[in-house]
Amino acid sequence: MTTPGDARRLERAAGTEAVIELTAVLVAVTGEEPRILTVEDGKALPSGPFASDHRTLQMGLRSWVERQTHHPLGYIEQLYTFADRDRRPEGGGGRVISISYLGLTREGRASGEHVPGWQSWYRYLPWEDWRGGKPALVGRVIVPQLGRWAAKAPDGAARRARTQRIHATFGSDSATWNEELVLQRYELLYEAGLVPESGQRGATALAGEAMMLDHRRILATGIARLRAKIKYRPVVFELMPPSFTLLQLQRAVEALAGQRLHKQNFRRLVDQQGLVEETGGVATATGGRPAKLFRFRRSVVAERAVSGTKLPLARSP
Amino acid sequence: MTTPGDARRLERAAGTEAVIELTAVLVAVTGEEPRILTVEDGKALPSGPFASDHRTLQMGLRSWVERQTHHPLGYIEQLYTFADRDRRPEGGGGRVISISYLGLTREGRASGEHVPGWQSWYRYLPWEDWRGGKPALVGRVIVPQLGRWAAKAPDGAARRARTQRIHATFGSDSATWNEELVLQRYELLYEAGLVPESGQRGATALAGEAMMLDHRRILATGIARLRAKIKYRPVVFELMPPSFTLLQLQRAVEALAGQRLHKQNFRRLVDQQGLVEETGGVATATGGRPAKLFRFRRSVVAERAVSGTKLPLARSP
């Protein structure tokens, strides 16, 4: 299928065989917390060698997840393929290609025996949670440390570039904070040697639990993708129970975005889009006036799934 | 690094070694046409086995492209990793994993000898070009054929689903046409057996030149990604010469988007964003009043590259 000797072809190299590993970021939202399925006592994402007995990668992943969680996997999306040599511990063998996926589901309610694997993703990336305002960690630890790293830059231009990156990613207040830059922030911390994964000396533990290999980077990629996605595709649905109140829906979006939203505007946009309909029931245990229960309008959701719709992401109260 | 025997792990399979192939969608805009670099007489995208002597995949790809085009490769982005068994011709050996990239550059002005490789991407996907209004091909051939395919669905539900998909992707007029759904449209045509790649009998050649393997699918992925990207990241820059008129810039965006834009609004938004500055010169060969020449403001571009800005995509005149 490829003609050898063509000058215009990517050059042939010694080892073109590689080990393929799949890694999954499986997300659920429970109790106003965004959670991911973990293994190894919370130190790793579920992953393993690629089982080639399925027609597509996605199908293989889907069937595996459904067997594990006893829940249909509503949504799957490929995240990224990592094959960077420097992110792997030095080992003789061939290169490892790790293909990562994002999956949305609901937390398996006691899916068998020991399923302690669901962890809040903010356990690993605590600086991403601005729901309670700017986290103290950012202002007191992260930005100062990054500032020191920027000051250590070899020359003025590099120093300015670093400072500018810090500002662009970590901003200063909630107005400049861009919740989608999850990966850029993690990469910055990595480069600055502020996460243990980077393996540098002086790797200040900082905060946030580390994960094996580059799993925290994959997690950051997944969160970033999901945060971008909820703004224009109705994917939160996959994370919600069959019926819910509008506040519950809002809390789920907030959990993912790591930001508070303006309640009235949230509701306005949700029903402007026509994505939900009343079930007729009401939730009484709200602590105030009972809230109407809603369900997603499957037909509209399917329609918008392709053409694109917007979920609101107005700012906080 | 992985503990065998963990139930929560993706299952181990027989063959976990696979052949890795890189495929690149290299885009340039010349003469108001979006072009891609092709090989094999226009029948394939440049691709080849993965050369493992670079630290990252991207770096390997970048150096290869720069050697080929004699142009710095401004922008690289990973597209997708395809590993679907059914899209490959039946061959005994192991699975082929193809990792694809999108790269933006400028057409190598006579980059040596025979560089006939740059082809308009609309040669392969002619239904994507709406700059001259709705292409006759869509209304006269594609939609009717798809309609026939929808009618052949086994039951009513499937028929409705197909009709709905056709409507969502191919719309009916320029108001409902969503230029980002490039991949969805190609996949639909593929499923309907309207492209020769699908290998079905009755594979009506339709229109648009086919490519080897799944290269047309990769191309569609790249176009879709780029069309989405130009709306919120200033990446057109990578495709423009050092100085240009605003109309040239607009034509480039239109070439990529496959749509005409409203001139006045385009200009207003471009300078509102502060992305360009006057060079002082004027272009005289415009056929009318001479146009000011502009260049990109590198500083702003770098800044916005991360935080996100909007390039306008208002509708036609």
Add this chain to the structure above:
DNA sequence: CACTCTTATACTCATATATAGCATAAGCGG
């Protein structure tokens, strides 16, 4: 039961952005 607390829900308003159109400027070829 009046009062208070909580959440739900309906509206209003100012501002930003998008879309479309009008008007004028400035070159060229006759």
Add this chain to the structure above:
DNA sequence: CCGCTTATGCTATATATGAGTATAAGAGTG
């Protein structure tokens, strides 16, 4: 000068967004 072309500045209107006010409807408490 006239008609043609493209450039460029400006206005009007619709829609989206962000923020605030007002009222409704339950629970709990004295």
